[in-house]
Amino acid sequence: MTLDVLLFASYADSAGAPSVRVTVPDDARVADVVQAVRALASGSGIPERPLVAVNHRYAAPDHLVCAGDEVAFIPPVAGG
Amino acid sequence: MTLDVLLFASYADSAGAPSVRVTVPDDARVADVVQAVRALASGSGIPERPLVAVNHRYAAPDHLVCAGDEVAFIPPVAGG
Amino acid sequence: MRTAVVDRPIDVASLAAEVTSPSNGALSLFIGTVRNVNDGRAVEAIEYNAYAPMAEREMGDIAREAAEQFGTPHIVIEHRTGYVALGQASVAIAVAHPHRANAMDASRWIIEQIKGRVPIWKMEHYVDGSRQWTGQGS
């Protein structure tokens, strides 16, 4: 399946875009999506284990990703 | 010396007045003023050891009272 | 730094504005309001009675002590007297500080000090028409 992974703040700056597109196996987990993004030239600035959200909830590395899920990489938050 | 002792809240209600007049020796201490007030008919509702303020500051029982001092008996406070 | 015993409604927004400054990153406000029930009795209003000059002095001392202890001069305290209706503010504390923990610690310390040492008393007026001084067992 093809996913558009949302990037924010320093991750978006590092990739030069607010999202990147990757293709992953249909049974991919969060960790696989991270690996696929980091394999891109634009994803080389993403750390090995970023926080990841799936459908607006933090998700563990072994969380199964489905087609149509909204996947986002979350840099260290700094609200308040 | 003669002192007008200020009373508040339940103490004023108990005395039926916002102040009571007492005469005490010139070398009287806070404890002596308390005793003099409690000896009045109107002062019988005052406890044995009320909080006392002299010139707007809490004062210990052995604090020396001078003519012209503003003496007040302070019921348990309940601000806020 | 400012403290006052007032006999008019407390303007919370104006207190907040008064302590706000670009050197601070945190503003903690505490507001005590009149509650419709106390010890199971239905309250209609509270009448606050102060030994005003001493209350002003104690509040000033508390603000100065808090300024020293928590490291900020940006402190405002107002306590209202007279008849205060349900839901209205009887006391308001505003503290601004560069850092949030200190601002919150300071406002908490201040309200505890106020309740412990400022000579102000409250007469609770109940819905059933009766009334009594709070916390004086009479």
Next chain:
Amino acid sequence: MRTAVVDRPIDVASLAAEVTSPSNGALSLFIGTVRNVNDGRAVEAIEYNAYAPMAEREMGDIAREAAEQFGTPHIVIEHRTGYVALGQASVAIAVAHPHRANAMDASRWIIEQIKGRVPIWKMEHYVDGSRQWTGQGS
């Protein structure tokens, strides 16, 4: 209970009014404001960037968790996004409760949760014209 990510100034008085009710005796407000210095650098403004739908969801979760943990539904949280000038509010939390300790504990817990889990980032704009994302070492 209400939470919102907003792109206009936060009205503290309106938040206070929103949680005020006669059943509560205490109102605790915390306001985070933009400070003129961070890590020794002169700041001119902060630009807040949010992953808005997730930020809204996390803030809603935080409010619901606080309501349960501290026992009050009277909670309002607003976080501002976009360019926020010195001294202006970036976040405001209002909690009303029958008792003061719970109101103050709740607002403190909420700001810590916001800082720990709501997907919002700040770009600091410095007086010298440079800028950087806060807390991301880049």
